Amino acid sequence: MSPVISPFSLFFASILTSNILLANFLGMCSFISISKDMKSSNGLGMAVTVVLVITGMANWAVLHFILIPLGLEYLRYIVFIVVIAAVVQILEMVIDRVSPALYMSLGIFLPLITVNCAILGVALFIEIRNYSFIQSVIYSLGSGLGWWLAIMALSAIRKKVDKAPVPAGLQGPGITMITIGFMAMAFIGFSGMLQVQ
Amino acid sequence: MSEAKAILKNNIWENNPILIQILGICSTLAVTNLLTNTLIMTIGVTFVTALSSFTISIIKKMIPRKVRMIVQTLVIAFYVIIVDILLKAYAPEISKNLGPYVGLIITNCIIMGRAEAFAQSNPPLISFWDGFTSGLGYMSVLMLLAFVRELLGFGTLFGFRVMPMEFTNGGYNWTIMVMAPSAFFLVGILLWIAKETMLKQETGGDK
Numbered sequence: 036m037s038p039v040i041s042p043f044s045l046f047f048a049s050i051l052t053s054n055i056l057l058a059n060f061l062g063m064c065s066f067i068s069i070s071k072d073m074k075s076s077n078g079l080g081m082a083v084t085v086v087l088v089i090t091g092m093a094n095w096a097v098l099h100f101i102l103i104p105l106g107l108e109y110l111r112y113i114v115f116i117v118v119i120a121a122v123v124q125i126l127e128m129v130i131d132r133v134s135p136a137l138y139m140s141l142g143i144f145l146p147l148i149t150v151n152c153a154i155l156g157v158a159l160f161i162e163i164r165n166y167s168f169i170q171s172v173i174y175s176l177g178s179g180l181g182w183w184l185a186i187m188a189l190s191a192i193r194k195k196v197d198k199a200p201v202p203a204g205l206q207g208p209g210i211t212m213i214t215i216g217f218m219a220m221a222f223i224g225f226s227g228m229l230q231v232q
Numbered sequence: 233m234s235e236a237k238a239i240l241k242n243n244i245w246e247n248n249p250i251l252i253q254i255l256g257i258c259s260t261l262a263v264t265n266l267l268t269n270t271l272i273m274t275i276g277v278t279f280v281t282a283l284s285s286f287t288i289s290i291i292k293k294m295i296p297r298k299v300r301m302i303v304q305t306l307v308i309a310f311y312v313i314i315v316d317i318l319l320k321a322y323a324p325e326i327s328k329n330l331g332p333y334v335g336l337i338i339t340n341c342i343i344m345g346r347a348e349a350f351a352q353s354n355p356p357l358i359s360f361w362d363g364f365t366s367g368l369g370y371m372s373v374l375m376l377l378a379f380v381r382e383l384l385g386f387g388t389l390f391g392f393r394v395m396p397m398e399f400t401n402g403g404y405n406w407t408i409m410v411m412a413p414s415a416f417f418l419v420g421i422l423l424w425i426a427k428e429t430m431l432k433q434e435t436g437g438d439k
Binding site for chain 2: 057058059060061062063064067109110111112113115116117120150151152154155156159160162163202203204205206207208209210211212213215216217219220223
């Protein structure tokens with residue numbers, strides 16, 4: 036049984052209060068290394084959102100049409116990661132064909148996405164929370180947009196922080212983590228409005 | 233033997249996966265609000281890192297270079313499934329608490345990092361040791377984090393109450409310690425302390 040959640044609150048909760056990055060800590064590695072540069076952050080955020088929606092749907096279908104009927108749920112980790120790798124690979128080829136310009140700007144980020152834990156995390160959350168197909172699409176879209184929003188905000192903040200007189204030991208990752216902490220607090224502030232789980 | 237010792241020191245302090253390389257924090261920060269969960273989770277990570285490094289080192293000559301990433305991922309996924317099944321069988325409660333984060337060990341960058349950086353070019357036994365000590369380096373930092381968070385957030389350690397009840401309930405609200413932001417703050421502070429210490433050690437460093 037799928038839980039009863041209004042699509043609207045699921046969408047906004049996945050962007051704000053249950054932000055995949057700030058509340059669930061997923062996709063941190065690329066988040067920290069890429070957010071130095073705003074343009075790359077934008078590209079990666081876009082790519083993550085697209086891949087999330089596609090893999091969210093694909094993994095839901097694989098789980099419900101193949102793994103559950105065959106009783107092979109314990110293989111889900113392997114299957115999910117293979118689906119993700121395949122989707123990323125196909126997407127890379129399609130984008131290369133259709134829009135070389137977009138390929139050039141996304142190029143380096145696409146392969147990185149396979150190992151972005153947010154993608155696998157969303158697939159696993161969908162499975163654990165028993166979302167229906169429509170809910171999975173909304174949740175993966177919302178999570179992608181939430182990740183995108185978070186990385187854009189952080190890269191904008193980091194631009195300012197770079198110029199600030201931060202103690203030597205705190206420079207780099209240290210101050211970035213603390214900045215993310217403040218962002219997480221701000222996002223949690225929305226939980227008075229809506230919440231999922 | 234001295235090589236093994238050097239690797240131990242390197243992985244726990246000089247090149248600690250979290251403090252220096254900032255790797256693999258994603259899936260584990262989420263469970264650092266309770267010591268028990270953190271301990272189980274990091275044991276799982278250590279197990280997977282050690283054994284997948286070992287396995288990859290054995291089969292490295294058989295894998296074509298082009299597909300090695302996917303083979304490595306599959307090896308890692310294989311061990312993660314073992315951890316998942318063991319947890320479900322022997323610690324169903326903890327398995328439920330950890331939720332999707334056990335599966336997310338697969339995308340933990342440390343494991344892939346050790347496989348690529350070490351196991352790919354070293355013999356099996358020393359790769360096992362390298363993976364194992366990386367796991368220990370990881371565990372030590374996360375346990376420290378969980379210690380602070382559980383103590384201040386719930387007033388307990390491993391579920392046992394060590395602080396008086398009033399500490400967490402009576403007027404002072406430390407809920408922030410068990411929520412996401414505190415993990416980020418604490419990691420930030422930890423990174424600061426580690427880097428400051430290292431800068432001091434480097435006498436006459438360039439900064």
